[in-house]
Amino acid sequence: MPDIATLFLDAAPYRLRPLLPEDATALHNLVNDWEVVRMLSRLPFPYPRDLADDWIAATLAMHRAKQGYHFAILDNQNRFMGCVGLRVETLPQIGRVGMLGYWVGRPYWKQGIATKAATRLAHWALANLDITRLRATVAQDNAASATVLERTGFKAIGTDRQMFIARGTDHPVTVYEMTRTDINMPQTLPATRKLVLVSAAALVDTEGRVLLARRPEGKSLAGLWEFPGGKMEPGESAEAALIRELHEELGIDVSRGCLAPFTFASHSYTTFDLLMPLFLCRRWSGTPTGREGQALAWVHVKDLRDYPMPEADLPFIALLQETL
């Protein structure tokens, strides 16, 4: 996890950077506005100046403890426009959830700023944090914010009531969720449904552990753990594609004779059908390294369920546990 001082997220044409003590005045000027505060459940109105300092200090402490990630939304002249952030909470049955929140100052409304900032933070968080999903709640009289969440990829899952401190009363809210399968990369959405052929390997080391790679931010299903491999090019065999992908993604060399066909996945995702042979491979040369910035993990088969995987891979788990 990058250090807080270096954690900048690009949300072109905007930028997200961790809140700093010197943001307090600008933050206070924008947030101490009834139209902003009445939509934020935990903020008082009027919003005292000291609270801005206290809040910024609290966000730095949360970040250090890996309990929260709160950013200033800046324009290309480093003007402070609002905040976007998340707190990590552990919910019964569901596990660790990132609770997303944001606000934009009134001069900056209706420009799509919250959507860009929330989308970037959501994609970053699902790709990099140990969370099962994101959640957000929206007051039911806040149509603009519901639109932001829907454009970001959140889906409404129910309703609740929440205390809104500035309004002095509780108020109905819609609860939204976003999971790793809700990340749609626009450039990978085909115009018509198609069959995608992917070749993948379970690399097995001398201790019987299997190599998993975490799909990096920017790819579909980012944050999920997969078997290294990739799409077959037209005319390419499954073995040739896999040898090429293992070299590109991990920097290792594998020969055809070391790829043993093991099983295959056939799965319908919402936008495409996946057909993916899985090979077992126990011999390669070189040390696997994440050459595309992806995290790697050598995992005992008994622990495979601790790593969230794409739906297509779930049937592999029991088969590998029986075999290895």
Ligand SMILES: Nc1nc2c([nH]c(=O)n2[C@H]2C[C@H](O)[C@@H](COP(=O)(O)OP(=O)(O)OP(=O)(O)O)O2)c(=O)[nH]1
């Ligand atoms: N490599 C791999 N892909 C998987 C697994 N499970 C699964 O659903 N997939 C899906 C995710 C993607 O839609 C597709 C693989 O595409 P990819 O994006 O990794 O393809 P690639 O390595 O060729 O990368 P790119 O150049 O297209 O970005 O298969 C898996 O275990 N390994």
Ligand SMILES: [Mg+2]
């Ligand atoms: Mg790949």
